Amino acid sequence: MSNLDAEPGEIDCSGRPTTGVDVVTPRKVPLGGIRAMIVNRTLPTRDRSMIGAWCFADHYGPDPVSDSGGMRVYPHPHTGLQTVSWLFEGEIEHRDSAGVHAMVLPGEINLMSAGHGISHSEMSTDATTVLHGVQLWVALPDAVRDDPHGFQHHAPESAPLGDAGSVRVFIGELVGTSSPIVTATPLLGAEILLEPHTEVVLPVRSDFEHGFLLDTEQLVVDDVDLAHGDLAYVGPGVSTIRLANPSDTVARVILLGGTPFGEDIIMWWNFVGRTHEEIVEYREEWESAATRFGTVDGWTPDDRIPAPPLPTSRLKPRKR
Template sequence: MSNREVHPTETISVSDPPHAPVLELLDGREVPISKTNLVNRTLPHRERRMVGAWCFVDTYGPDAVITMPGMRVPPHPHLGLQTVSWLLDGAVDHRDSLGNHQLVQPGQLNLMTAGRGISHSEESPAERPPWLHGAQLWIALPEESRHVEPRFEHVEQLPVVQLGAVTATVLVGSLGGATSPARVHSPLLGADLEVVGPGIVPLDAGFEHAVVVLRGRIEVEGVAVEPGRLLYLGSARDQIELSSLDGGRCLLLGGAPFEEQILMWWNFVARTHDEIVAARQKWMGGLDGGSVFGRVEGFDGGPLPAPELPGVPLKPRGRVR
């Protein structure tokens, strides 16, 4: 998914790893990604830029896409990151410049590694379920991996672990003895938790963690969390307690605190202002398909132009304000 803000701000994260458990509840903000689509963005947040290597978390829906146009994100570039697409309801067509065309449905994972550069589009198919509800997340690639060749993975069968009344589907990394086959490039965890009662979820105490609620109301360590909010848990935890009276769904995100400075602007994760400028120039100069980002075939429409850069150099901001 593209960051469709008209004036995207740069985000530079610097290492500021917590070494204790905390309970920090953060509100998301609504961001339009088209004339008809809104997402709720909980990362990056003005108070906290990352959780492990997770640097961007958008949730959307449930939207009635039979009476609305549905998702339609034209071809756009990515650099220096991985995208994670996860659905609770509906279907989304993915096309990319490597020639992949994949329909993603609930319970299936789309993981796209941009590396040195890729472009893709996402849209609701013509024949689609009535509701669309899901999440789009980005993972910052570490220095040794951020220039890798682009690739795309579609995982239909993910490991599932039962933890009391919590059913955990492991998207990336490992949880409760189960490991996802999806390939990531830093110590990381991403899991979908369906909570229908009390449960205890084991954690890696060396990771920092956060919970983002997708549906319902969930109590995490006694804190009530509803959709559109992120509960940051800090690190040094070996488990968390969750419960829900009426049933809920959430994402559990975790990872080793990211030790590098990153600059995130529009759809790029880089390290310097000059890298961002160069990436934008390559995309804008190759909108006919001749750039390093390639061409997306099969999308009915043109590519998405990049927004204008600010009139001053992009400058660092801390990982935590």
């Protein structure tokens, strides 16, 4: 997915662990024009910029396509990151400049690694009446951020959480269930369903920081209440986290985790880099149709999202 902010500002990205539970309230961002999809963005925000290497989280729907027009994201570029698509409802067609043509389906992860550079498009299909899901980005560490691009797919099975609910682990490992998806840093990604008026104590890696993004109306994370769209952050140093569902309906939450990212990065528009000069170069190469980003089959050279203007100030990473 593209960051379609008309005037994307500089985003200081760091893990900056804290203790206890912090709640990040989402901000609403329109993806496109008048009939744009509205997404809830919890990463990055002023309150938190990263959870492990997770550096971007958009949560959307359920949106009737007849109202929103669906997802129509034309070819756009990425560098230095991986995109992770996870749907609850709907169907999205993915095409990229590496020649990959794949469908994004509910309960199946598609991970695209931009590496040195890639471009792709994402379009909801004609069969889609409702779109509902999350779009996530992962920052790549310096050692591999200029590697060739790649694509991975996995359809995880549902595993029980005792009598309290179930989990689908799409990245990493949780409660004895693991995913074959390969990542450059230790990560966790999972969809948890919690039955009404139940709770579960999750065993987690104490060297990870964790985020719980609530898709439904109520959830309690270690005695802290969440509302729809909120993200609860729990820093490293804990080995268990308690989730409780006080509502009369099933609670759904996306769990993101990872070791605190040890590098300063600059994230602007759809690029992750390390210096102001790199971001300027990426933008110029996209605007000049350079070979770094290639072309996406099925689209003409005019079918592309132009890069917004750079801010007037110099882009700087946050220093730890």
